[in-house]
Amino acid sequence: MAHVPIERHQLDNGLRVILSPDDRTPIVAVNLWYDVGSRNEERGRTGFAHLFEHMMFQGSANVAKGEHFALIQAAGGTLNASTWNDRTNYFDTVPSHELELALWLESDRLANLLPAMTQEKLDNQRDVVKNERRVSIDNQPYGTWEERLQALLWPEGHPYHHSTIGSMEDLSAASMDDVSRFFATYYAPNNAVLTVAGDFDHDAALAGIERHFGPIPANPVRPPTPSGAVPDSLGGEIRETVTDQVELPRVHVAYRIPPFGTEGHQAFDVVSDLLGTGHASRLYRTLVREEQLAADIGAFVFPWAGGSTAIACYATARPEVEIEALETRLLAEIDLLATDGPSEDELARVRTLHAAAVEGGLEQVGERADRISQYACLFDDPEQINTEIARYDAVSADLVREVMAARATADNRLVLTYVPADDDDDAEVGTDANDEAAA
Secondary structure (H helix, E strand, C coil): CCCCCCEEEECCCCCEEEEEECCCCCEEEEEEEECCCHHHCCCCCCCHHHHHHHHCCCCCCCCCCCHHHHHHHHCCCEEEEEECCCCEEEEEEEEHHHHHHHHHHHHHHHHHCHHHCCHHHHHHHHHHHHHHHHHHHHCCCCCCHHHHHHHHHCCCCCCCCCCCCCCHHHHHHCCHHHHHHHHHHHCCHHHEEEEEEECCCHHHHHHHHHHHHCCCCCCCCCCCCCCCCCCCCCCCCEEEEEEECCCCCEEEEEEEECCCCCHHHHHHHHHHHHHHCCCCCHHHHHHHHHCCCEEEEEEEECCCCCCCEEEEEEEEECCCCCHHHHHHHHHHHHHHHHHHCCCHHHHHHHHHHHHHHHHHHHCCHHHHHHHHHHHHHHHCCHHHHHHHHHHHHCCCHHHHHHHHHHHCCHHHEEEEEEEECCCCCCCEEEECCCCCCCC
């Protein structure tokens, strides 16, 4: 893996700045991570972090609504933003000579968003987010799986109990005072990381960052990050069955695991690849190709850093396959990895796939800037970008068996099953109260 240069600075207002020069192509990425996501939302006000991602493109005191997009695209650049549990990030990639434009636009909406905020803009973007929820969750086959998983794995009041997009009721309740207070609390330079990566003049970049971001005041009363501490185990198996407008049954299995950034989480990253990445993975080979029980499978970990996170697997049944039989075989494959562990050939395969994915991603200057911001924001350690492959490769077969034996257990297991509704039935949810454990 090629070494990614990291140069750290910090402005007087607390903004952490990371420079990562690379002059191979004449483009530069400007990437901002704000240390705020759905984990910071109050009960009854879910969805605010994501709503604010939308509001940040609605114009500021010096930039008209939609003009941020127009200016960057006219300069030959690209831009976007995203929100998740632990962060909200904004990113622009532009030709090298347009660095000043990207810095000004990002700093202006940080410094001057509130004066341009109006009830009309709030109402408009609230409707946009509601429609996004309808399209991606409410009217999507199996679309509610992630928020159901979160609600069952973590107790009410936990930072990860609710989904990032929030509920319709909470979005409807959002007022101008609510969103203004949220912005003033979390959108401050001492709650952000700015990464500039790519082809740029070092001294000019630092001077531009100081000129545009330096005058923005810090927030001296930033609240502490909510605690995400929970027991390692759920304390018993939890089951929920959802009758929904789906064509084929699907079973999801999930477990609480150690948070992102820990050795245990890294081991489960390897586990997810062993189980579900590529056609040579255990679940695809067994359930899809050999036994032809599943139409598709998947396995992944959630990279959440707040005290606890999850690994999840799913399998969609083929027509005429009983979902109970599919679940039995899915659990058997998970248990087999816990008892026997992976072979060295399997580890070599996923290490090669992982290294290729990391190297390929880091060839894109925008992805490189985002990874740097991630490690700086979550762990104050941007240099971790240079050890991603080594940390993954260090996971041994013994460590896989150890973490699976500790966490992939029946008393730490959630089984979420979707079954097709009859044409005349309304979708409904059934939870087996006898199996549900107290978190």
